[in-house]
Amino acid sequence: MRLRTLRIFLWLAVALAGLGAFFLYQRQAEPVTQISQAFRPEFTLPDAQGQPHSSADFRGKYQLIFFGFTNCPDVCPTTLSEVAQVMDDLGSDADKVQPLFISIDPERDRKLGLDAFTEAFHPAILGLAGDDAATRAAADSFRIFFEREDDAAAPDGYTMSHSPGLYLIGPEGDWLRQYTYGTPASEILDDLNTRL
Amino acid sequence: MRNTLFSAAALALLAPAAFACEAVTLGDLTIEHAWSRATIGATRPAVFYVEIRNGGADDALTGIATPAAAMPMLHETVVTDGVASMPHAMSVPVPAGEIVKLAPGGYHGMLMQLTGALNEGDSFPVTLTFEKAGEVTVDVEVVPMRAEGPSCEGGH
Known part of the structure:
Protein backbone atom coordinates (compact mmCIF):
# COMPACT_ATOMS: atom_id res chain seq x y z
CA MET A 1 0.00 0.00 0.00
CA ARG A 2 2.77 2.39 0.89
CA LEU A 3 4.69 1.40 -2.21
CA ARG A 4 1.66 2.16 -4.32
CA THR A 5 1.32 5.63 -2.80
CA LEU A 6 4.97 6.22 -3.48
CA ARG A 7 4.55 5.09 -7.04
CA ILE A 8 1.61 7.41 -7.65
CA PHE A 9 3.55 10.22 -6.05
CA LEU A 10 6.53 9.56 -8.29
CA TRP A 11 4.40 9.43 -11.44
CA LEU A 12 2.79 12.73 -10.41
CA ALA A 13 6.26 14.19 -10.02
CA VAL A 14 7.18 12.98 -13.50
CA ALA A 15 4.04 14.55 -14.94
CA LEU A 16 4.74 17.79 -13.09
CA ALA A 17 8.34 17.86 -14.33
CA GLY A 18 7.09 17.23 -17.86
CA LEU A 19 4.59 20.07 -17.60
CA GLY A 20 7.24 22.35 -16.14
CA ALA A 21 9.66 21.51 -18.94
CA PHE A 22 6.92 22.15 -21.48
CA PHE A 23 6.13 25.59 -20.08
CA LEU A 24 9.78 26.45 -19.76
CA TYR A 25 10.28 25.46 -23.40
CA GLN A 26 7.29 27.57 -24.42
CA ARG A 27 8.57 30.56 -22.52
CA GLN A 28 11.96 30.18 -24.13
CA ALA A 29 10.52 29.76 -27.61
CA GLU A 30 8.26 32.78 -27.44
CA PRO A 31 10.65 35.64 -26.75
CA VAL A 32 12.78 34.65 -29.73
CA THR A 33 9.96 35.27 -32.20
CA GLN A 34 8.85 38.32 -30.26
CA ILE A 35 12.27 39.90 -30.39
CA SER A 36 12.52 39.49 -34.13
CA GLN A 37 9.07 41.01 -34.58
CA ALA A 38 8.97 43.73 -31.98
CA PHE A 39 10.80 46.47 -33.78
CA ARG A 40 9.56 49.36 -35.79
CA PRO A 41 11.91 50.62 -38.47
CA GLU A 42 11.83 54.38 -38.83
CA PHE A 43 12.86 56.65 -41.64
CA MET B 1 -1.77 20.84 -97.49
CA ARG B 2 -1.49 24.15 -99.26
CA ASN B 3 -3.49 25.71 -96.45
CA THR B 4 -1.15 24.30 -93.86
CA LEU B 5 1.86 25.59 -95.71
CA PHE B 6 0.24 28.96 -96.06
CA SER B 7 -0.60 29.18 -92.33
CA ALA B 8 2.92 28.12 -91.45
CA ALA B 9 4.33 30.90 -93.61
CA ALA B 10 1.87 33.40 -92.15
CA LEU B 11 2.78 32.32 -88.62
CA ALA B 12 6.45 32.73 -89.36
CA LEU B 13 5.82 36.25 -90.58
CA LEU B 14 3.64 37.03 -87.59
CA ALA B 15 6.26 36.04 -85.06
CA PRO B 16 8.89 38.78 -85.19
CA ALA B 17 10.29 37.91 -81.76
CA ALA B 18 10.87 34.29 -82.67
CA PHE B 19 14.46 34.97 -83.67
CA ALA B 20 15.46 35.23 -80.02
CA CYS B 21 14.04 31.82 -79.31
CA GLU B 22 16.10 30.21 -82.01
CA ALA B 23 18.88 28.04 -80.75
CA VAL B 24 22.34 28.74 -82.16
CA THR B 25 24.86 25.91 -82.15
CA LEU B 26 28.62 26.01 -81.96
CA GLY B 27 30.12 22.54 -82.01
CA ASP B 28 28.59 20.72 -79.05
CA LEU B 29 27.22 23.90 -77.54
CA THR B 30 23.66 25.10 -77.98
CA ILE B 31 22.98 28.71 -77.06
CA GLU B 32 19.42 29.94 -76.63
CA HIS B 33 17.01 32.17 -74.68
CA ALA B 34 19.23 35.24 -74.92
CA TRP B 35 17.44 38.21 -73.37
CA SER B 36 17.98 41.60 -71.84
CA ARG B 37 15.88 44.18 -70.03
CA ALA B 38 14.95 47.47 -71.61
CA THR B 39 16.81 50.48 -70.20
CA ILE B 40 15.85 54.07 -69.50
CA GLY B 41 18.31 55.97 -71.61
CA ALA B 42 21.88 54.78 -71.90
CA THR B 43 23.37 55.90 -68.58
CA ARG B 44 22.66 52.80 -66.50
CA PRO B 45 24.20 49.42 -67.28
CA ALA B 46 22.06 46.80 -68.97
CA VAL B 47 22.00 43.09 -68.40
CA PHE B 48 22.49 40.02 -70.57
CA TYR B 49 21.07 36.59 -69.82
CA VAL B 50 21.42 33.40 -71.86
CA GLU B 51 21.25 29.63 -71.64
CA ILE B 52 24.11 27.36 -72.78
CA ARG B 53 23.70 23.61 -73.23
CA ASN B 54 26.88 21.63 -73.48
CA GLY B 55 26.58 18.26 -75.21
CA GLY B 56 30.35 17.80 -75.38
CA ALA B 57 33.43 18.21 -73.20
CA ASP B 58 34.10 20.79 -70.46
CA ASP B 59 34.34 24.34 -71.72
CA ALA B 60 34.06 27.85 -70.30
CA LEU B 61 32.54 31.16 -71.33
CA THR B 62 35.42 33.59 -71.13
CA GLY B 63 34.02 36.78 -72.57
CA ILE B 64 31.22 38.68 -74.25
CA ALA B 65 31.30 41.47 -76.80
CA THR B 66 28.53 43.56 -78.33
CA PRO B 67 28.15 46.71 -80.38
CA ALA B 68 25.44 47.73 -77.87
CA ALA B 69 27.94 48.48 -75.09
CA ALA B 70 31.54 49.67 -74.94
CA MET B 71 32.25 47.72 -71.78
CA PRO B 72 30.50 44.38 -71.47
CA MET B 73 31.65 42.13 -68.62
CA LEU B 74 30.74 38.83 -67.03
CA HIS B 75 29.55 39.21 -63.46
CA GLU B 76 28.15 36.98 -60.80
CA THR B 77 25.65 37.99 -58.15
CA VAL B 78 26.78 36.43 -54.90
CA VAL B 79 24.80 36.55 -51.67
CA THR B 80 27.12 36.02 -48.69
CA ASP B 81 25.79 36.31 -45.13
CA GLY B 82 22.71 38.09 -46.41
CA VAL B 83 24.61 40.66 -48.45
CA ALA B 84 24.50 40.71 -52.24
CA SER B 85 27.55 41.78 -54.19
CA MET B 86 28.48 41.48 -57.82
CA PRO B 87 32.07 40.42 -58.40
CA HIS B 88 33.50 40.07 -61.91
CA ALA B 89 33.65 36.56 -63.21
CA MET B 90 36.81 35.81 -65.13
CA SER B 91 34.98 32.97 -66.81
CA VAL B 92 31.81 30.97 -66.42
CA PRO B 93 32.36 27.20 -66.31
CA VAL B 94 30.32 25.25 -68.87
CA PRO B 95 30.78 21.64 -67.71
CA ALA B 96 30.25 18.66 -70.01
CA GLY B 97 26.64 17.56 -70.32
CA GLU B 98 25.24 20.48 -68.35
CA ILE B 99 23.00 23.46 -68.95
CA VAL B 100 24.50 26.69 -67.70
CA LYS B 101 22.23 29.67 -67.27
CA LEU B 102 23.19 33.28 -67.09
CA ALA B 103 20.05 34.17 -65.15
CA PRO B 104 18.71 36.60 -62.52
CA GLY B 105 20.53 36.16 -59.22
CA GLY B 106 23.52 34.34 -60.67
CA TYR B 107 25.94 34.78 -63.54
CA HIS B 108 25.00 37.57 -65.93
CA GLY B 109 26.51 39.86 -68.48
CA MET B 110 26.73 43.46 -67.31
CA LEU B 111 26.65 45.79 -70.28
CA MET B 112 28.29 49.07 -69.30
CA GLN B 113 28.68 52.21 -71.39
CA LEU B 114 25.70 51.51 -73.59
CA THR B 115 25.89 53.04 -77.04
CA GLY B 116 22.16 53.71 -76.89
CA ALA B 117 19.04 52.91 -74.92
CA LEU B 118 17.73 49.37 -75.21
CA ASN B 119 14.06 49.52 -76.10
CA GLU B 120 11.47 46.82 -75.69
CA GLY B 121 11.15 44.84 -78.90
CA ASP B 122 14.69 45.67 -80.06
CA SER B 123 17.31 43.05 -80.52
CA PHE B 124 21.07 43.30 -80.55
CA PRO B 125 23.89 40.84 -81.19
CA VAL B 126 26.20 39.51 -78.49
CA THR B 127 29.28 37.49 -79.35
CA LEU B 128 30.19 34.86 -76.79
CA THR B 129 33.75 33.60 -76.58
CA PHE B 130 34.36 30.11 -75.26
CA GLU B 131 37.72 28.83 -74.13
CA LYS B 132 37.62 25.82 -76.46
CA ALA B 133 34.67 26.12 -78.82
CA GLY B 134 35.56 29.62 -79.99
CA GLU B 135 33.12 32.39 -80.85
CA VAL B 136 29.45 32.53 -81.66
CA THR B 137 27.02 35.42 -82.06
CA VAL B 138 23.44 35.33 -80.79
CA ASP B 139 20.56 37.75 -81.14
CA VAL B 140 19.39 39.14 -77.82
CA GLU B 141 15.74 39.97 -77.28
CA VAL B 142 15.00 43.15 -75.33
CA VAL B 143 12.01 42.61 -73.04
CA PRO B 144 10.25 45.13 -70.74
CA MET B 145 12.12 46.16 -67.58
CA ARG B 146 9.73 44.26 -65.39
CA ALA B 147 9.87 41.02 -67.40
CA GLU B 148 11.26 38.01 -65.58
CA GLY B 149 12.40 36.07 -68.60
CA PRO B 150 12.45 35.97 -72.40
CA SER B 151 9.07 36.13 -74.14
CA CYS B 152 9.66 32.83 -75.93
CA GLU B 153 9.73 30.92 -72.64
CA GLY B 154 6.04 31.79 -72.33
CA GLY B 155 4.03 32.68 -69.26
CA HIS B 156 6.18 35.65 -68.30
Whole structure:
Protein backbone atom coordinates (compact mmCIF):
# COMPACT_ATOMS: atom_id res chain seq x y z
CA MET A 1 0.00 0.00 0.00
CA ARG A 2 2.77 2.39 0.89
CA LEU A 3 4.69 1.40 -2.21
CA ARG A 4 1.66 2.16 -4.32
CA THR A 5 1.32 5.63 -2.80
CA LEU A 6 4.97 6.22 -3.48
CA ARG A 7 4.55 5.09 -7.04
CA ILE A 8 1.61 7.41 -7.65
CA PHE A 9 3.55 10.22 -6.05
CA LEU A 10 6.53 9.56 -8.29
CA TRP A 11 4.40 9.43 -11.44
CA LEU A 12 2.79 12.73 -10.41
CA ALA A 13 6.26 14.19 -10.02
CA VAL A 14 7.18 12.98 -13.50
CA ALA A 15 4.04 14.55 -14.94
CA LEU A 16 4.74 17.79 -13.09
CA ALA A 17 8.34 17.86 -14.33
CA GLY A 18 7.09 17.23 -17.86
CA LEU A 19 4.59 20.07 -17.60
CA GLY A 20 7.24 22.35 -16.14
CA ALA A 21 9.66 21.51 -18.94
CA PHE A 22 6.92 22.15 -21.48
CA PHE A 23 6.13 25.59 -20.08
CA LEU A 24 9.78 26.45 -19.76
CA TYR A 25 10.28 25.46 -23.40
CA GLN A 26 7.29 27.57 -24.42
CA ARG A 27 8.57 30.56 -22.52
CA GLN A 28 11.96 30.18 -24.13
CA ALA A 29 10.52 29.76 -27.61
CA GLU A 30 8.26 32.78 -27.44
CA PRO A 31 10.65 35.64 -26.75
CA VAL A 32 12.78 34.65 -29.73
CA THR A 33 9.96 35.27 -32.20
CA GLN A 34 8.85 38.32 -30.26
CA ILE A 35 12.27 39.90 -30.39
CA SER A 36 12.52 39.49 -34.13
CA GLN A 37 9.07 41.01 -34.58
CA ALA A 38 8.97 43.73 -31.98
CA PHE A 39 10.80 46.47 -33.78
CA ARG A 40 9.56 49.36 -35.79
CA PRO A 41 11.91 50.62 -38.47
CA GLU A 42 11.83 54.38 -38.83
CA PHE A 43 12.86 56.65 -41.64
CA THR A 44 12.27 60.09 -43.05
CA LEU A 45 13.37 60.39 -46.65
CA PRO A 46 12.42 62.60 -49.58
CA ASP A 47 10.91 61.37 -52.84
CA ALA A 48 12.26 62.49 -56.21
CA GLN A 49 10.41 65.82 -55.90
CA GLY A 50 11.95 66.50 -52.49
CA GLN A 51 8.70 65.82 -50.62
CA PRO A 52 9.60 64.12 -47.32
CA HIS A 53 7.97 60.81 -46.36
CA SER A 54 8.34 59.27 -42.95
CA SER A 55 7.55 55.77 -41.74
CA ALA A 56 4.61 57.15 -39.73
CA ASP A 57 2.96 58.43 -42.95
CA PHE A 58 2.34 54.85 -44.04
CA ARG A 59 0.47 53.66 -40.95
CA GLY A 60 -2.66 51.76 -41.88
CA LYS A 61 -1.03 50.14 -44.89
CA TYR A 62 1.25 47.20 -45.32
CA GLN A 63 4.57 48.23 -46.81
CA LEU A 64 6.84 46.21 -49.06
CA ILE A 65 10.25 47.82 -48.73
CA PHE A 66 13.34 47.18 -50.82
CA PHE A 67 16.72 48.87 -50.45
CA GLY A 68 18.64 49.11 -53.72
CA PHE A 69 20.19 51.32 -56.33
CA THR A 70 19.05 52.09 -59.84
CA ASN A 71 22.43 51.27 -61.44
CA CYS A 72 22.03 47.68 -60.33
CA PRO A 73 21.40 45.48 -63.36
CA ASP A 74 20.47 42.14 -61.81
CA VAL A 75 19.21 41.96 -58.22
CA CYS A 76 17.21 45.19 -58.08
CA PRO A 77 15.25 44.81 -61.34
CA THR A 78 14.52 41.20 -60.46
CA THR A 79 13.05 42.09 -57.07
CA LEU A 80 11.15 45.12 -58.36
CA SER A 81 9.66 42.91 -61.10
CA GLU A 82 8.37 40.58 -58.40
CA VAL A 83 6.94 43.54 -56.48
CA ALA A 84 5.25 44.82 -59.66
CA GLN A 85 3.70 41.41 -60.26
CA VAL A 86 2.46 41.24 -56.66
CA MET A 87 0.86 44.71 -56.97
CA ASP A 88 -0.93 43.68 -60.17
CA ASP A 89 -2.11 40.38 -58.70
CA LEU A 90 -3.41 42.00 -55.50
CA GLY A 91 -6.22 43.48 -57.57
CA SER A 92 -8.62 45.49 -55.42
CA ASP A 93 -6.43 44.92 -52.34
CA ALA A 94 -3.53 46.79 -53.95
CA ASP A 95 -4.46 50.00 -52.12
CA LYS A 96 -3.72 48.25 -48.81
CA VAL A 97 -0.08 47.79 -49.76
CA GLN A 98 2.52 50.51 -50.35
CA PRO A 99 5.67 49.36 -52.14
CA LEU A 100 8.75 51.50 -51.39
CA PHE A 101 12.16 51.58 -53.04
CA ILE A 102 14.76 53.17 -50.77
CA SER A 103 17.92 54.21 -52.55
CA ILE A 104 21.24 53.27 -50.94
CA ASP A 105 23.00 55.29 -53.64
CA PRO A 106 20.88 58.41 -53.31
CA GLU A 107 23.06 61.06 -54.90
CA ARG A 108 23.61 59.18 -58.14
CA ASP A 109 20.04 57.86 -58.21
CA ARG A 110 18.57 61.35 -57.91
CA LYS A 111 20.83 62.42 -60.78
CA LEU A 112 19.87 59.44 -62.95
CA GLY A 113 16.17 59.80 -62.15
CA LEU A 114 14.45 57.85 -59.43
CA ASP A 115 10.84 58.08 -60.62
CA ALA A 116 11.46 56.95 -64.18
CA PHE A 117 13.14 53.88 -62.74
CA THR A 118 10.44 52.89 -60.24
CA GLU A 119 7.63 53.70 -62.69
CA ALA A 120 9.14 51.41 -65.30
CA PHE A 121 8.30 48.57 -62.93
CA HIS A 122 5.03 49.78 -61.41
CA PRO A 123 3.47 53.21 -60.89
CA ALA A 124 2.58 52.29 -57.30
CA ILE A 125 6.24 51.96 -56.26
CA LEU A 126 7.41 55.08 -54.44
CA GLY A 127 11.11 55.81 -54.70
CA LEU A 128 12.86 57.56 -51.80
CA ALA A 129 16.38 58.97 -51.76
CA GLY A 130 17.70 60.96 -48.82
CA ASP A 131 21.12 62.25 -47.88
CA ASP A 132 23.83 59.91 -46.64
CA ALA A 133 22.97 60.30 -42.94
CA ALA A 134 19.22 59.72 -43.41
CA THR A 135 19.90 56.74 -45.67
CA ARG A 136 22.27 55.18 -43.16
CA ALA A 137 19.76 55.80 -40.35
CA ALA A 138 16.98 54.17 -42.37
CA ALA A 139 19.10 51.10 -43.13
CA ASP A 140 20.18 50.84 -39.49
CA SER A 141 16.58 50.95 -38.31
CA PHE A 142 15.83 48.02 -40.65
CA ARG A 143 18.99 46.34 -39.31
CA ILE A 144 20.32 45.89 -42.81
CA PHE A 145 23.68 46.39 -44.42
CA PHE A 146 24.91 48.36 -47.40
CA GLU A 147 28.34 49.48 -48.45
CA ARG A 148 29.96 51.35 -51.28
CA GLU A 149 32.68 49.32 -52.95
CA ASP A 150 35.35 50.92 -55.07
CA ASP A 151 35.58 49.16 -58.39
CA ALA A 152 37.58 50.71 -61.21
CA ALA A 153 35.63 48.73 -63.82
CA ALA A 154 32.20 49.79 -62.56
CA PRO A 155 30.33 52.88 -63.78
CA ASP A 156 31.68 55.96 -61.89
CA GLY A 157 34.28 53.71 -60.26
CA TYR A 158 32.09 52.12 -57.63
CA THR A 159 29.30 49.70 -57.01
CA MET A 160 27.10 48.92 -54.00
CA SER A 161 26.79 45.74 -52.00
CA HIS A 162 23.59 45.46 -49.98
CA SER A 163 21.06 43.25 -48.22
CA PRO A 164 18.84 42.08 -51.08
CA GLY A 165 15.76 41.09 -49.06
CA LEU A 166 12.28 42.52 -49.41
CA TYR A 167 10.81 43.61 -46.08
CA LEU A 168 7.19 43.54 -44.99
CA ILE A 169 6.09 46.21 -42.52
CA GLY A 170 2.65 45.99 -40.91
CA PRO A 171 -0.05 48.68 -40.71
CA GLU A 172 1.18 49.59 -37.20
CA GLY A 173 4.72 50.03 -38.44
CA ASP A 174 6.03 46.73 -37.07
CA TRP A 175 8.65 44.78 -38.99
CA LEU A 176 6.80 41.56 -39.88
CA ARG A 177 9.14 39.55 -42.03
CA GLN A 178 11.66 39.35 -44.80
CA TYR A 179 11.12 37.73 -48.18
CA THR A 180 14.58 36.52 -49.08
CA TYR A 181 15.99 37.43 -52.48
CA GLY A 182 14.45 35.28 -55.18
CA THR A 183 11.11 34.63 -53.44
CA PRO A 184 8.62 34.25 -56.32
CA ALA A 185 5.81 36.82 -56.62
CA SER A 186 3.22 34.08 -56.11
CA GLU A 187 4.65 33.22 -52.67
CA ILE A 188 4.72 36.86 -51.60
CA LEU A 189 1.15 37.25 -52.81
CA ASP A 190 -0.05 34.15 -50.92
CA ASP A 191 1.53 35.43 -47.74
CA LEU A 192 0.04 38.91 -48.15
CA ASN A 193 -3.39 37.44 -48.84
CA THR A 194 -3.38 35.64 -45.50
CA ARG A 195 -2.81 39.01 -43.80
CA LEU A 196 -5.07 41.39 -45.74
CA MET B 1 -1.77 20.84 -97.49
CA ARG B 2 -1.49 24.15 -99.26
CA ASN B 3 -3.49 25.71 -96.45
CA THR B 4 -1.15 24.30 -93.86
CA LEU B 5 1.86 25.59 -95.71
CA PHE B 6 0.24 28.96 -96.06
CA SER B 7 -0.60 29.18 -92.33
CA ALA B 8 2.92 28.12 -91.45
CA ALA B 9 4.33 30.90 -93.61
CA ALA B 10 1.87 33.40 -92.15
CA LEU B 11 2.78 32.32 -88.62
CA ALA B 12 6.45 32.73 -89.36
CA LEU B 13 5.82 36.25 -90.58
CA LEU B 14 3.64 37.03 -87.59
CA ALA B 15 6.26 36.04 -85.06
CA PRO B 16 8.89 38.78 -85.19
CA ALA B 17 10.29 37.91 -81.76
CA ALA B 18 10.87 34.29 -82.67
CA PHE B 19 14.46 34.97 -83.67
CA ALA B 20 15.46 35.23 -80.02
CA CYS B 21 14.04 31.82 -79.31
CA GLU B 22 16.10 30.21 -82.01
CA ALA B 23 18.88 28.04 -80.75
CA VAL B 24 22.34 28.74 -82.16
CA THR B 25 24.86 25.91 -82.15
CA LEU B 26 28.62 26.01 -81.96
CA GLY B 27 30.12 22.54 -82.01
CA ASP B 28 28.59 20.72 -79.05
CA LEU B 29 27.22 23.90 -77.54
CA THR B 30 23.66 25.10 -77.98
CA ILE B 31 22.98 28.71 -77.06
CA GLU B 32 19.42 29.94 -76.63
CA HIS B 33 17.01 32.17 -74.68
CA ALA B 34 19.23 35.24 -74.92
CA TRP B 35 17.44 38.21 -73.37
CA SER B 36 17.98 41.60 -71.84
CA ARG B 37 15.88 44.18 -70.03
CA ALA B 38 14.95 47.47 -71.61
CA THR B 39 16.81 50.48 -70.20
CA ILE B 40 15.85 54.07 -69.50
CA GLY B 41 18.31 55.97 -71.61
CA ALA B 42 21.88 54.78 -71.90
CA THR B 43 23.37 55.90 -68.58
CA ARG B 44 22.66 52.80 -66.50
CA PRO B 45 24.20 49.42 -67.28
CA ALA B 46 22.06 46.80 -68.97
CA VAL B 47 22.00 43.09 -68.40
CA PHE B 48 22.49 40.02 -70.57
CA TYR B 49 21.07 36.59 -69.82
CA VAL B 50 21.42 33.40 -71.86
CA GLU B 51 21.25 29.63 -71.64
CA ILE B 52 24.11 27.36 -72.78
CA ARG B 53 23.70 23.61 -73.23
CA ASN B 54 26.88 21.63 -73.48
CA GLY B 55 26.58 18.26 -75.21
CA GLY B 56 30.35 17.80 -75.38
CA ALA B 57 33.43 18.21 -73.20
CA ASP B 58 34.10 20.79 -70.46
CA ASP B 59 34.34 24.34 -71.72
CA ALA B 60 34.06 27.85 -70.30
CA LEU B 61 32.54 31.16 -71.33
CA THR B 62 35.42 33.59 -71.13
CA GLY B 63 34.02 36.78 -72.57
CA ILE B 64 31.22 38.68 -74.25
CA ALA B 65 31.30 41.47 -76.80
CA THR B 66 28.53 43.56 -78.33
CA PRO B 67 28.15 46.71 -80.38
CA ALA B 68 25.44 47.73 -77.87
CA ALA B 69 27.94 48.48 -75.09
CA ALA B 70 31.54 49.67 -74.94
CA MET B 71 32.25 47.72 -71.78
CA PRO B 72 30.50 44.38 -71.47
CA MET B 73 31.65 42.13 -68.62
CA LEU B 74 30.74 38.83 -67.03
CA HIS B 75 29.55 39.21 -63.46
CA GLU B 76 28.15 36.98 -60.80
CA THR B 77 25.65 37.99 -58.15
CA VAL B 78 26.78 36.43 -54.90
CA VAL B 79 24.80 36.55 -51.67
CA THR B 80 27.12 36.02 -48.69
CA ASP B 81 25.79 36.31 -45.13
CA GLY B 82 22.71 38.09 -46.41
CA VAL B 83 24.61 40.66 -48.45
CA ALA B 84 24.50 40.71 -52.24
CA SER B 85 27.55 41.78 -54.19
CA MET B 86 28.48 41.48 -57.82
CA PRO B 87 32.07 40.42 -58.40
CA HIS B 88 33.50 40.07 -61.91
CA ALA B 89 33.65 36.56 -63.21
CA MET B 90 36.81 35.81 -65.13
CA SER B 91 34.98 32.97 -66.81
CA VAL B 92 31.81 30.97 -66.42
CA PRO B 93 32.36 27.20 -66.31
CA VAL B 94 30.32 25.25 -68.87
CA PRO B 95 30.78 21.64 -67.71
CA ALA B 96 30.25 18.66 -70.01
CA GLY B 97 26.64 17.56 -70.32
CA GLU B 98 25.24 20.48 -68.35
CA ILE B 99 23.00 23.46 -68.95
CA VAL B 100 24.50 26.69 -67.70
CA LYS B 101 22.23 29.67 -67.27
CA LEU B 102 23.19 33.28 -67.09
CA ALA B 103 20.05 34.17 -65.15
CA PRO B 104 18.71 36.60 -62.52
CA GLY B 105 20.53 36.16 -59.22
CA GLY B 106 23.52 34.34 -60.67
CA TYR B 107 25.94 34.78 -63.54
CA HIS B 108 25.00 37.57 -65.93
CA GLY B 109 26.51 39.86 -68.48
CA MET B 110 26.73 43.46 -67.31
CA LEU B 111 26.65 45.79 -70.28
CA MET B 112 28.29 49.07 -69.30
CA GLN B 113 28.68 52.21 -71.39
CA LEU B 114 25.70 51.51 -73.59
CA THR B 115 25.89 53.04 -77.04
CA GLY B 116 22.16 53.71 -76.89
CA ALA B 117 19.04 52.91 -74.92
CA LEU B 118 17.73 49.37 -75.21
CA ASN B 119 14.06 49.52 -76.10
CA GLU B 120 11.47 46.82 -75.69
CA GLY B 121 11.15 44.84 -78.90
CA ASP B 122 14.69 45.67 -80.06
CA SER B 123 17.31 43.05 -80.52
CA PHE B 124 21.07 43.30 -80.55
CA PRO B 125 23.89 40.84 -81.19
CA VAL B 126 26.20 39.51 -78.49
CA THR B 127 29.28 37.49 -79.35
CA LEU B 128 30.19 34.86 -76.79
CA THR B 129 33.75 33.60 -76.58
CA PHE B 130 34.36 30.11 -75.26
CA GLU B 131 37.72 28.83 -74.13
CA LYS B 132 37.62 25.82 -76.46
CA ALA B 133 34.67 26.12 -78.82
CA GLY B 134 35.56 29.62 -79.99
CA GLU B 135 33.12 32.39 -80.85
CA VAL B 136 29.45 32.53 -81.66
CA THR B 137 27.02 35.42 -82.06
CA VAL B 138 23.44 35.33 -80.79
CA ASP B 139 20.56 37.75 -81.14
CA VAL B 140 19.39 39.14 -77.82
CA GLU B 141 15.74 39.97 -77.28
CA VAL B 142 15.00 43.15 -75.33
CA VAL B 143 12.01 42.61 -73.04
CA PRO B 144 10.25 45.13 -70.74
CA MET B 145 12.12 46.16 -67.58
CA ARG B 146 9.73 44.26 -65.39
CA ALA B 147 9.87 41.02 -67.40
CA GLU B 148 11.26 38.01 -65.58
CA GLY B 149 12.40 36.07 -68.60
CA PRO B 150 12.45 35.97 -72.40
CA SER B 151 9.07 36.13 -74.14
CA CYS B 152 9.66 32.83 -75.93
CA GLU B 153 9.73 30.92 -72.64
CA GLY B 154 6.04 31.79 -72.33
CA GLY B 155 4.03 32.68 -69.26
CA HIS B 156 6.18 35.65 -68.30
